[in-house]
Amino acid sequence: MPEIFMTDWPQFSPDDINRRENTLEVVKLMANAAQTAPNAGGVSQVEAHIVWGYKEQEKIARKMEELAWEVENGQMGRLFKYEAVMVRESDAVLLLGNYRAHETPMDAGCGSCGGVDNCSFFYNRRPHIDGQVDTTKRTFSTLVNGPLCTLRVRDLGFSIGSALFMANKLMVDARAFMTVGVAGQHLGYCPNSGIVVGILVASIGKNPFVDVNTDYHVTNMAKMIDNMRRKYCLNRQAGGDYRFNDPGWAAEKARQKGKEKEGQNGDI
Amino acid sequence: MAIYDGKKLAQDKLLDIATYCIQSALKAPQITGRVELQFKIVTDDDLNPFLEAFGLLTPIAGFHAISLMSYGKAMAAGEPPVLLLIGGKNLRKSELAWNCGACGFKTCKAFNEYANSIQPGLTDETKGPFCMWKTIDYGMCCDWACAQAWHHNITNRVEMASGWAARAIGYMPDCDIILGLPLGPLEDMFWYSREVLNEVMPYEVWKEQVMTSYPSNWAAFPGHGRPIIKYGQEWWKTTRDRTLTPTDIEAFEQTKKAVVDGLKALKERVQSQERYGK
Numbered sequence: 001m002p003e004i005f006m007t008d009w010p011q012f013s014p015d016d017i018n019r020r021e022n023t024l025e026v027v028k029l030m031a032n033a034a035q036t037a038p039n040a041g042g043v044s045q046v047e048a049h050i051v052w053g054y055k056e057q058e059k060i061a062r063k064m065e066e067l068a069w070e071v072e073n074g075q076m077g078r079l080f081k082y083e084a085v086m087v088r089e090s091d092a093v094l095l096l097g098n099y100r101a102h103e104t105p106m107d108a109g110c111g112s113c114g115g116v117d118n119c120s121f122f123y124n125r126r127p128h129i130d131g132q133v134d135t136t137k138r139t140f141s142t143l144v145n146g147p148l149c150t151l152r153v154r155d156l157g158f159s160i161g162s163a164l165f166m167a168n169k170l171m172v173d174a175r176a177f178m179t180v181g182v183a184g185q186h187l188g189y190c191p192n193s194g195i196v197v198g199i200l201v202a203s204i205g206k207n208p209f210v211d212v213n214t215d216y217h218v219t220n221m222a223k224m225i226d227n228m229r230r231k232y233c234l235n236r237q238a239g240g241d242y243r244f245n246d247p248g249w250a251a252e253k254a255r256q257k258g259k260e261k262e263g264q265n266g267d268i
Numbered sequence: 269m270a271i272y273d274g275k276k277l278a279q280d281k282l283l284d285i286a287t288y289c290i291q292s293a294l295k296a297p298q299i300t301g302r303v304e305l306q307f308k309i310v311t312d313d314d315l316n317p318f319l320e321a322f323g324l325l326t327p328i329a330g331f332h333a334i335s336l337m338s339y340g341k342a343m344a345a346g347e348p349p350v351l352l353l354i355g356g357k358n359l360r361k362s363e364l365a366w367n368c369g370a371c372g373f374k375t376c377k378a379f380n381e382y383a384n385s386i387q388p389g390l391t392d393e394t395k396g397p398f399c400m401w402k403t404i405d406y407g408m409c410c411d412w413a414c415a416q417a418w419h420h421n422i423t424n425r426v427e428m429a430s431g432w433a434a435r436a437i438g439y440m441p442d443c444d445i446i447l448g449l450p451l452g453p454l455e456d457m458f459w460y461s462r463e464v465l466n467e468v469m470p471y472e473v474w475k476e477q478v479m480t481s482y483p484s485n486w487a488a489f490p491g492h493g494r495p496i497i498k499y500g501q502e503w504w505k506t507t508r509d510r511t512l513t514p515t516d517i518e519a520f521e522q523t524k525k526a527v528v529d530g531l532k533a534l535k536e537r538v539q540s541q542e543r544y545g546k
Contacts, residue, residue, distance in 0.1 A: 038414055038426050073365050108329075110428070111392025111402065113372070115360075115383070121397070125372050142369020146400070153370075154402050157407020158426075164297055164408070165415040176299050176408070178366070178401055195370055197299070197404060222288070 008204045022139070023091035023203045024052060026172045030163040030199070033134035036095050037162035038157035040108070045100040046159045049189040060198075061087040063183040065217075081217035083179045083200075088222065089208035090200040094163060094174075095184040097193025098156040100146075102126075103133045112150035122147050137189050143182045148194050160197055167201060174201045175209040179263030275454065282452045283309065284352040285422050289352055289449065300364060300404040302517035305409055306355040306440045315339060315348055321433035324530040326389060327523050335429040337464045342453050349458075354413060355432045355443030356406040362399040370400035390531050391524045393432045394445040412445050413444035417480045421453050425459030434532040438539050483510050 006019040031048040039045065039099075051060060061084040068080035087093060090098050107119055112122020125147050127134040160176050167174035180198025190196045199239075213219045240247075286309045310318070321338035342348050356382055360383045362376035379397065383452040388395045410426055416422040430448025440446055448460065478496065479486055486497045488507065500506035 037411055040428065071367070073367060076366050106391070110394055110396070111388045112394045112396040112398050115386035115388040115392065115396040117392045121372070135324075141371070142367070142374055144368045144370035144400070146370040147372025148370055148400060150396060150398050150400065150403050153403045154407040157404035157415075158411040160404060161408035161411025162415060163295060165412060169419075175297050176404075178299055178368070182368070195400065254315070 014063045019203065020052065020091045020095045021201075023172060023201055024050070024171050026167060026203075027052075027094050027201050028173070029170070030094055030166045030201070031096075033166035034159035034163040037155075037158040039158055040106055040151055043100070043106075045098050045152060045155060046192050046194060047097050047099050049095040049097075049184065050092060051095065051184070051189065057087050057090065057093060059188065060093060060180065060183050061085070064179055067143070067179070067183060067186070078217075080179045080183075082212060084202055085216055085222070086177075086212075087180060087198075089202065089204075089220070091202045091204070092200075093180060093184070094199040094201060095181060095189045095196050096156065096159055096163060096199065097181075097185065097190030097196040098152050098159075099190070099192035099194070101148040101152035101156065102145065103135050104193025105133075106253050107131070108151060110151050112144050112154070113147055117255045119149075122149060125141040144185075144195055146189050153195060156195065156197065160199065163199055167199075172201055173209060174199055180226040269275050276462045276474060278454055279452065282422065282454075283311070285417060285420050286350050288420065289413040289416045289451070291356060293409040293413040296405075296409040296412035298408060300399075300405050302358065302363070303402050303405040303409065304357040305406075306357060306443055308353040308355075308434070308439050310351040310353065310434075310439075312348055314344060315351060317437050317534060318351070318430060318433045318541075319438050320534055321531065322429060324434070324527055324534065325429075325432060328520075328527050329393075329429075329432070332433070334428050334465065335433075337426065337468055338459065338462055340451075341464045341467075342458065345453070347453035349452045352449040352451060353431065353439055354410050354447050354449060355440040356402075356409075356445045357443050359398040359402045359406060359444040360395060363404070364399065364401065366401070368401070371397060374428055382483060390436050390528050393428055393435075394437075396444075398444065410449070411442065413449055417449065417451055420491075423453065423455060423458045424449055424451050435534065438535045469486050511514065 004018055005015050006012075006022070007015045008019055010016065027050050031050060034046055034048060035044075037046075051057065063082035064080045064087065068077040068084070071077050071080065105119060105122055109117045109119055110116050113119070122135075123131065127137065164174050164176060176197050176199045178197065180200060181196040184190065184198050185193065185196040200209060290307045293307075298481065319336055319339055322332040322339070324409075326336065334423065340350070362379055365376050367375045371379045373382060376399075379399065383397050414424060414426050427448045427450065430450065431446040434440070434446045434448060435443075452458075481501070481521040483497055487510070488494075488496045488498050488503075495510040496507040497510055498504075499508040
C-alpha cells in the first residue's frame with residue numbers, strides 16, 4: 001500500500017498538501033452542515049464556495065489589502081490587513097453567502113430590518129416591481145449592498161454557526177470573518193448572494209486566528225521568516241574561506257582539549 | 269442508593285441540557301464579539317402564559333396556532349418542554365464603525381440615528397433595526413445552542429413564536445430579540461412532522477392553505493380571460509376564482525390593536541405574579 005506522509009512544513013510542499021487535503025474534507029462537511037442549519041421556514045438560501053491553494057488564497061488576501069486602503073475607518077483597515085495574513089496562513093477558505101437576503105426576503109414583517117412590522121424599510125430602499133426585487137444593478141459604493149432582509153441574514157448566522165460547530169467537533173480550527181466575506185464577494189465568489197461571510201479553516205500546530213500580534217500585517221511569521229532570510233544573507237558575508245580557515249573547527253578542537261584536561265584532573 | 273423512574277429523571281434532566289445549550293451559545297465564536305446574550309429557562313406551569321400569548325398572536329401571525337397546539341399537547345401529556353429563551357442585546361446599535369452599508373445606511377452613525385428614531389411595537393417580532401453583523405453573530409450563538417441540544421439527541425426546534433411571546437410577556441426587556449428553544453418532550457419528532465397537526469387539522473383546511481399559497485398549480489387555461497382554479501373532483505362544475513381582492517388594511521390594523529391590548533393585559537397579569545422571573 002502506498003504511504004501518505006504529512007507535515008506542515010515547508011508550506012505547500014507535497015507533504016503539506018497531503019495535510020491540507022484532509023482539512024479540505026472537513027471544509028466540505030462544514031459546507032454541508034451550513035445547509036442543514038435551522039432556518040426560518042426551512043427555505044434553501046445558502047450557497048458555498050470553497051477556495052484553497054496558494055494562488056487562490058493569495059488572491060483573496062490581496063483583495064482584502066486593497067480594501068484596507070479604500071475604507072475610511074483606519075481601524076477597520078487594520079482588520080482587513082490583519083485578517084489577510086490569516087487567509088494566507090489558512091489551509092482553506094469557506095465562503096458562505098445568503099442568496100435570498102437581497103432578492104427574495106422572508107416578507108414576514110418581523111421588524112428586524114427597519115423596526116416596522118411590514119417590510120417597507122427594505123422595499124422602500126430597493127428597486128422593485130410589485131415586490132419583485134430588481135437585482136440587475138450590481139454596482140454599489142459601500143462594502144455590502146444593503147439593505148438586506150435581516151431575518152435571512154440571521155439564518156445565515158445559523159448556517160455559519162453549524163459550519164463552525166462541525167469544525168469544532170472535528171477539532172479543526174475555524175473562525176468566521178466579515179473582511180474575508182466582503183473580499184470574496186467583491187471577487188465574485190458566492191455570485192448570487194447579497195451578503196457573504198468567509199470562514200478560515202486550518203489544522204496546524206498553532207491556531208492562526210488567535211493570539212494575534214499587534215501590527216500583524218508586518219509582524220506575522222511569513223514576514224519574520226523573510227526578514228530572517230534577508231538578514232542571514234547579509235551576516236554570512238562575514239565568513240571567510242572555510243577550506244583554509246574554519247573558526248568553528250578551531251573552537252571545537254579547543255573544547256575537546258579542555259574536556260581532556262578536565263578528565264586528567266579527575267573532575268569528570 | 270435509590271431507584272429512579274428513568275423517563276421521569278430524563279425529563280427532569282432536560283434542565284441540565286438547557287444549561288449545556290447556554291454554555292455552548294456563550295462559546296460560539298462571534299465575528300464582532302459584541303453581542304451580549306441573556307437567557308431564561310421556563311418550565312412547567314410558567315409555560316401557561318406562553319399558551320395564552322400564542323393564542324393572542326395567532327390573528328396576526330397564524331403560526332402561533334401551531335405552537336399553541338404543540339405546547340398544549342405536551343403539557344396535557346405531563347411532558348412539558350423546557351423552554352430556553354435566548355435573548356440578544358445591543359443589536360440595534362453599531363459601535364463597530366465598519367460603515368459597511370449592509371443595513372442600508374452608508375455609515376454606522378446614520379444607522380444609529382435611524383435606530384434611535386424608531387420604537388418598534390409588540391406587532392414586530394423583534395426590536396429592529398439590527399446591525400447585520402451582530403445579527404449574524406446572534407444567529408450563530410443560537411445555532412450553537414441548537415447544535416448542542418442536537419448532539420445530546422434532545423428533540424428541539426428554535427422558534428420565533430415562543431421568542432415573540434416571551435417578549436410580549438415581558439421577559440428580558442433589555443434584549444432586542446428573543447428566540448425560544450424548546451427542549452423535549454423526550455421523543456423522536458415532536459416539533460417536526462407534528463402529530464398534533466394530524467389530530468386537529470382537517471384535510472380541507474390543509475388543502476385550502478396549499479391552494480391559496482400556490483394557486484398556479486391548480487390554474488386552468490388562462491386564455492379565456494377567466495382566472496379560475498380547478499377545485500374539486502368535477503372541477504369544471506365547482507371552479508374557484510383567483511381574483512385579487514384588496515386586503516382590508518383598516519380591519520387588520522384594528523386586529524393588531526386588539527392583539528396588542530390583549531398582550532399588554534397578559535403582561536401586566538403575569539408580571540404581577542410573585543413567581544415571575546424567578
